[in-house]
Amino acid sequence: MKAQDYQISKEKFVFHSTGENLHDKKLDTKPVSYFRDALNRFAKNKASILAAIIIGLLVLFAIFGPIISPFTVSYEDANYAYVLPRNKMFYNLGIHFWDGGQEKEVNKATFDLYKGIEQETGRTVIMTEPKLHEEEYMGKMSTLYTFRLDTYNAVGVKYELLTTEEYLALQQYQDEHNVQIIFPITEPKLRPEAEQDRANANIWYQTKLGGGRKTAIVYDKDGNFIPIYQPNDGKDMYTSKMYWEGDEKLYNYAEAKSGGRWNVRVDYREYYIYKHAIANDGITEPNFILGTNNAGKDLFTCLASGARFSFILSVVVASVNLFVGAIYGSIEGYYGGKTDIVMERIVEILSSVPFVIVITLLRYHFNVDHVVILFIAFFLTGWTGMAGRTRMQFYRFKNQEYVLVARTLGAKDSRIMFKHIFPNAIGTLITSSVLVIPGVIFSETSLSYLGIINLNTGDMTSVGTLLATGQNYLFTYPHMILFPAVFISLLMLSFNLFGNGLRDAFNPSLRGTEE
Amino acid sequence: MYMFKYICKRIGLMIMTFTIIFVTCFVLIKLLPVDYSVGFGEDTAKIENMLKSRGYDKPIPEQFILYMRRIFLDGDFGIGFRMPEYRGQPVWSVFIEKLPPTILINIYSSLLAVPVGIALGIFAALKKNKWQDHLISTAVMVVISVPSFVYATLLLYIVCFKMSALPLNIASFADVIKAYPEKNLVYIPGTFNWSLYFNSKMFLSMLPAVFSMAFGSIAGYARFTRAELTEVLTSEFMLLARTKGLTKSQATVRHALRNSMVPIFPSIIGEFISVLSGSLVIENIFSIPGVGGLYLAAINAKDYDFFMMLSGFYLLVSLVASLVIDLSYGVIDPRIRMGAK
Numbered sequence: 121m122k123a124q125d126y127q128i129s130k131e132k133f134v135f136h137s138t139g140e141n142l143h144d145k146k147l148d149t150k151p152v153s154y155f156r157d158a159l160n161r162f163a164k165n166k167a168s169i170l171a172a173i174i175i176g177l178l179v180l181f182a183i184f185g186p187i188i189s190p191f192t193v194s195y196e197d198a199n200y201a202y203v204l205p206r207n208k209m210f211y212n213l214g215i216h217f218w219d220g221g222q223e224k225e226v227n228k229a230t231f232d233l234y235k236g237i238e239q240e241t242g243r244t245v246i247m248t249e250p251k252l253h254e255e256e257y258m259g260k261m262s263t264l265y266t267f268r269l270d271t272y273n274a275v276g277v278k279y280e281l282l283t284t285e286e287y288l289a290l291q292q293y294q295d296e297h298n299v300q301i302i303f304p305i306t307e308p309k310l311r312p313e314a315e316q317d318r319a320n321a322n323i324w325y326q327t328k329l330g331g332g333r334k335t336a337i338v339y340d341k342d343g344n345f346i347p348i349y350q351p352n353d354g355k356d357m358y359t360s361k362m363y364w365e366g367d368e369k370l371y372n373y374a375e376a377k378s379g380g381r382w383n384v385r386v387d388y389r390e391y392y393i394y395k396h397a398i399a400n401d402g403i404t405e406p407n408f409i410l411g412t413n414n415a416g417k418d419l420f421t422c423l424a425s426g427a428r429f430s431f432i433l434s435v436v437v438a439s440v441n442l443f444v445g446a447i448y449g450s451i452e453g454y455y456g457g458k459t460d461i462v463m464e465r466i467v468e469i470l471s472s473v474p475f476v477i478v479i480t481l482l483r484y485h486f487n488v489d490h491v492v493i494l495f496i497a498f499f500l501t502g503w504t505g506m507a508g509r510t511r512m513q514f515y516r517f518k519n520q521e522y523v524l525v526a527r528t529l530g531a532k533d534s535r536i537m538f539k540h541i542f543p544n545a546i547g548t549l550i551t552s553s554v555l556v557i558p559g560v561i562f563s564e565t566s567l568s569y570l571g572i573i574n575l576n577t578g579d580m581t582s583v584g585t586l587l588a589t590g591q592n593y594l595f596t597y598p599h600m601i602l603f604p605a606v607f608i609s610l611l612m613l614s615f616n617l618f619g620n621g622l623r624d625a626f627n628p629s630l631r632g633t634e635e
Numbered sequence: 636m637y638m639f640k641y642i643c644k645r646i647g648l649m650i651m652t653f654t655i656i657f658v659t660c661f662v663l664i665k666l667l668p669v670d671y672s673v674g675f676g677e678d679t680a681k682i683e684n685m686l687k688s689r690g691y692d693k694p695i696p697e698q699f700i701l702y703m704r705r706i707f708l709d710g711d712f713g714i715g716f717r718m719p720e721y722r723g724q725p726v727w728s729v730f731i732e733k734l735p736p737t738i739l740i741n742i743y744s745s746l747l748a749v750p751v752g753i754a755l756g757i758f759a760a761l762k763k764n765k766w767q768d769h770l771i772s773t774a775v776m777v778v779i780s781v782p783s784f785v786y787a788t789l790l791l792y793i794v795c796f797k798m799s800a801l802p803l804n805i806a807s808f809a810d811v812i813k814a815y816p817e818k819n820l821v822y823i824p825g826t827f828n829w830s831l832y833f834n835s836k837m838f839l840s841m842l843p844a845v846f847s848m849a850f851g852s853i854a855g856y857a858r859f860t861r862a863e864l865t866e867v868l869t870s871e872f873m874l875l876a877r878t879k880g881l882t883k884s885q886a887t888v889r890h891a892l893r894n895s896m897v898p899i900f901p902s903i904i905g906e907f908i909s910v911l912s913g914s915l916v917i918e919n920i921f922s923i924p925g926v927g928g929l930y931l932a933a934i935n936a937k938d939y940d941f942f943m944m945l946s947g948f949y950l951l952v953s954l955v956a957s958l959v960i961d962l963s964y965g966v967i968d969p970r971i972r973m974g975a976k
Contacts, residue, residue, distance in 0.1 A: 469652050472954060476915075477656075477946050479932050481663050493931065562782060569784060570915055570931060587784065594788060594798050605785045613780040 124399035158547070161625040168621025169544045171614035178611055182431050185424025190402040193417070195580045199278055199388055200406050201416035203271040205599055207409060220411075221247050221268040227257075231265040232337050236345055237276035237322050240303070241387055245273045253411045272406055276322040277303055284357065287374060287382045293394055300362045301390040303370035305383070310348040323387050324348065347351025350375075409600045411607070413589055417581075423603055426583040427611075429491075429575070434560035437498040443555045444499075445506025446542070452507065464511075471504040475563060479572055490573040491580070497558060508554055515544035528592050547626035554622055558615035565608055581607055642962060649958050657947055661702070664939050665695045671716040682716060685723065689713070694748035713940030718932055726944045730926065732824070734911075736805070736841075737918065742839075742908035743845040748852030749903055755853065756860025761887070762849055763865055771857060778854035790941040795843055805923050806840040849916060852906065859902065863895040870894075901963040908956040912949055920957035932935045 152160070162168060185194075205219030211590060226234075231250065238245040250267035282290065294301050296342035303324075310317060312327045312335045323335070330336030341344050349364075350372040358373040375383040388404060396403040410419040452463045478501060482493045519521065526540050561583075567573045568584030575582040583604050590601025668690050686692070690701045705711040712730075715721035721729050724788040745934045766880050778786070806814075807824040814836045822831060833838070867873065868891050876886040918927035926945065933941035 130954065141766075215814050411931050465648075467657055472950070474946070474949055476930075477660060477950070480942065480946075481660065484667055484937065485663065558780075565782065566916060568783070570919055570932070572934060577932070591788065594792055598792060601788060605788065609781040609785050612782060613777060616776065616780040 150426055154547070159624040164620055165621040165624065168625075171617035171621065174610060174614040175618055177283070178243055178427065178607070178614070181433060182424055182427035186421055186428065188230050188402070189418065189421045189424065191408075191418035191421040192579065193422055193581055195403075195421070196417060197406075197412075197416040198394070199275055199416065200272070200392070200412055201414055202593075203275075203406070203408055203412050203595055204601075205409060205411040206272065206407055206595075207418075208407060209615060213259060216247065218273050219247075220270060220408075222271050223266070223619045224269045225264050225266045228263055228265070228336065229334070231267075232267065234274060234563060236337075239345065240324050240388075241268075241273065241331050243273040243389070243631075245270050248327055256291065263298070269579045272631050273389070275388050275406075277324070277385050278391070278617055279315075279319065279321045280384050280386050281377060282374075282382050282384050283454045284380055284382065287384060288359075289385075289398075290384070290391075290394065291358065291362075293361045293398075298362070299390055301394060302360070302362075302373050303357070303385045304349040304364045304373055304389055305356075305375050306348045306386050307350045308375065317549070318534065322386075326601075332385065339586065359488075393505075410603050411597075413600050414597075419586070419600065419603055422581045422586055422611075423583065423607060426581050426586060429563055429580065429605060430561045431565055431584055433494065433498075434557040436495070437502055438553045438556040439505040441506045441556055442549060446502035446510050446545075446549060448503065449510025450505035450514060450537050450542060453511035454518060454533070456515075456542070460511075467504045467507055470501050473501060475501065476572060479567060483573070487578065490575055494564060494567070494573055494575075498563075501554070502560070505556070506549065506552065509548055510542075510545055513548060550618060551626050552624040555619040556613070558619070559613050561611065561615075638965060643918050643964070645958055645962060649954050653951060653954055656950060658699070661699060661943060662695055664943055665698055667939070669716075669939070670937055672719070672722070674719060682723065685714065686716065686774050698877060712944040713936050715941055717936040717938035718941070722942070726940050729849070729929065730948070731827075731945060733924060733926045733929045735827060736923050737908055737913040737927065739832060740841050740844050740848060740917075740923065740925070741913050742907075743841065745910055747762065747845065748849040749856060749906065752853040752856025753860050753899065755857040757892070759857065760868065761859045763868075768861075773859070775854040775858045775861075778850050779858065782972075783847060783851055783914065784916050784920060786850055787843075787917055790847055791842055791920065802840040804840065805844070806837050808864075809838075811836055821896035825917035841923075842900070844917055845922055847920070848917050856899070859899055860895065863898055864891060867891045867895045868880055871967060872888075891931075897968045900965070900967055901960040904963050905956045905960040908959055909952060913950045 121232060150485065157403075188560055203221050204220050205218055207218045211219040212215055216622060217284050231246075234245045241501050247268040250265040251266060252263055254261050255264050256262075290301060306321075306324055311328045312320065312323050314335045315332050317323060317327075317335045320364060326338040326348050327335045328338055338346060349370075352369050352372055355376065356372045356374040358369065360373075364371060374384045377383050392406050393404065397427055410423065413419055413422070448463065448467075452460050452467075473496065478497045479493065482497055483490070486493060486496075514537075517624050523536055531540070564575075565584040565587070566583065568575050568582040569588045571588060574585070576585045586604040587608070590598075590604060593600050669686060671682050671686065673682055680949075689705075689814070690698055693701070702713070710727060712726040714727065715724050715726060755771055755775075759768045762768045791803070795801045807833055811834060812820045812822065813830055815834060818830065820830060822828065868887070873891055874884055876890045877883070881889070913925060913927050915927040915931060917923070918925045919931065922928070927949075929941065930945045930949070932938075933945060
């Protein structure tokens with residue numbers, strides 16, 4: 121037969137049913153897309169919704185935390201180290217919770233030190249009425265004072281070494297704001313003899329060297345402190361109108377040091393406000409909502425920045441893993457045979473290498489920032505799981521009839537792979553990418569916690585580093601480890617719940633089997 | 636015969652994986668300049684000679700042969716040359732000395748975790764969708780999600796510090812010897828004395844670490860058992876068993892439990908192989924003088940011989956554990972034809 125016999129002229133083609141009603145039943149319900157369906161199923165899972173909300177809040181915290189906080193990660197002030205969390209609302213209401221107070225049990229000497237600070241600065245240091253009780257200590261009965269200490273006001277007075285210009289500028293500020301920052305200097309000869317108290321500016325009263333080379337306070341007849349302020353000799357360039365106790369210049373306000381500098385006793389809270397006002401860095405007063413750590417860094421800012429880094433790292437790693445793993449797994453699964461065996465062997469070896477070894481070898485060989493090392497290590501071995509999952513999906517679908525149809529119709533390999541088979545795997549891959557995120561954050565936190573990688577470089581920190589620092593002060597300042605621990609626990613818990621919800625939503629048939 | 640061939644193949648592949656990773660690791664380590672430290676007032680020539688006599692200046696392939704020969708002929712894995720406390724000491728003997736605390740804590744924790752976890756899982760499965768099940772499932776979810784260092788710290792703070800119910804630190808040999816003067820205990824370095832480890836003082840001081848380690852495993856076993864058992868309980872042969880006239884408890888114990896143990900049992904075997912490796916985090920928190928602490932110290936001090944040996948050790952343990960888990964499926968349940976096409 122000739123080919124022409126099959127040729128049908130164009131005119132013979134007529135549309136079948138134009139203008140007529142099709143007597144087919146209309147669909148009663150709207151068609152639901154795969155993603156719509158998954159979303160509906162997800163919405164029914166209350167725990168997952170809650171988890172998603174918590175994750176959202178934590179992400180908001182990570183994004184906006186460092187922005188709204190006046191502090192930076194590189195900020196540190198050793199004078200305000202170890203201060204406890206303070207929420208100004210609770211503090212102003214006088215509620216003894218989250219107000220920067222710490223329950224203390226101290227002996228009389230320490231208690232009097234706090235009382236001295238309170239008396240001189242005029243700010244409350246002892247927040248509650250002290251309870252006294254006797255206790256035997258090293259064979260001697262001693263009185264112990266139990267009370268709540270204001271860790272901010274307990275900082276009290278500090279020595280600051282200022283140049284003449286700084287000293288005069290500070291005096292000018294005093295006059296303008298009508299606030300006494302510079303306190304009278306103490307007589308150097310009368311300062312405490314004991315080594316550990318030599319530089320303690322808060323001792324403005326007479327002391328003597330007690331037993332065990334400890335400082336003992338000397339009281340007058342009525343049990344009051346005896347001030348040791350240096351009398352005025354007119355050499356200290358103090359011209360401010362602000363005078364200690366009245367309007368006469370009774371005392372010296374600075375001590376001349378070598379190099380034309382002045383040793384000044386400043387009320388640290390006011391001086392802090394002044395310092396940051398002239399630096400104009402947005403810090404208005406010492407108030408740390410989550411407290412500070414041993415170096416005096418603001419924990420809120422550090423935690424938010426650490427969280428931000430964790431999120432960025434994990435999302436980048438998850439996306440790269442998804443991309444590389446999907447391509448690798450597609451090739452493996454689609455071609456099968458020898459290609460599969462070789463590629464699968466590579467995956468097996470890569471995934472068997474303990475992560476610690478990868479990190480350590482990279483650390484030894486590349487003298488770069490540990491952040492870079494962390495990224496490289498995750499990129500090197502992280503994608504193997506994703507590749508395995510994609511491969512499984514390809515094995516499931518590549519022999520189905522519709523793939524055969526596509527091939528018969530002349531579709532190329534790449535088209536079959538990514539247009540026909542791959543969409544089937546998307547649900548699984550999305551859920552496992554989401555579950556990769558907590559895994560990455562967990563590894564990063566553990567590694568920095570163990571000190572295998574050090575992410576604590578100036579303007580950066582990580583949750584793991586905060587945890588490791590907090591661990592050292594667990595028994596004395598538990599707030600340091602509390603907040604990072606709560607953060608990481610909440611994050612892990614919500615991500616697991618969220619991931620499970622997503623998995624159930626995308627693959628209802630898998631429910632409960634892959635737990 | 637089929638099974639035998641399969642096992643041989645898997646073992647062969649495992650050895651291949653191990654060799655590739657280990658050799659790569661060795662080459663990467665040997666590419667680095669040898670770094671050593673000496674104590675104050677010590678002679679550098681001494682340690683340099685020691686390194687030279689071990690051939691640390693020879694080409695890498697030759698060094699590898701020397702290294703292998705020393706391992707297989709003398710059991711010599713090298714010497715420490717960075718960490719002050721182990722400088723010049725054979726890696727193997729230090730490792731052996733660090734092994735007992737790690738293994739003991741892991742064994743205690745496994746002995747606690749396996750029965751408790753499985754019991755909780757069974758209980759939850761039998762009470763499915765009742766409040767007991769919800770309680771257990773929620774607790775399991777929390778414990779699995781929360782990192783171990785968080786609840787280890789919590790335990791340390793509340794039980795050991797606030798309540799003083801358990802010791803804060805693991806007992807040292809000196810503590811043990813002091814606690815039992817009547818036993819005339821002596822500690823000779825490099826030897827293993829059972830009575831130093833098996834006494835109530837040592838045991839009590841290990842408990843915080845044991846509990847922290849066990850929590851995660853308990854949760855894991857509970858979840859696994861619950862999932863398996865609920866599936867088996869709804870299968871048809873259970874209905875048949877009940878139809879035959881078995882009571883619910885009879886059917887559960889004889890049919891459901893035995894079948895649900897098929898996937899659980901291999902993981903128990905895996906757990907007992909992994910007792911060797913332990914947890915870096917838990918050892919770090921409770922400052923246990925174990926292998927984990929040694930590994931961390933070696934990594935940070937760049938003590939390469941220690942690093943090589945311990946990396947190989949961890950790698951081998953994890954590979955063997957996963958291999959045994961895989962193989963035991965087929966051994967326990969012959970219906971699972973391993974590697975079948």
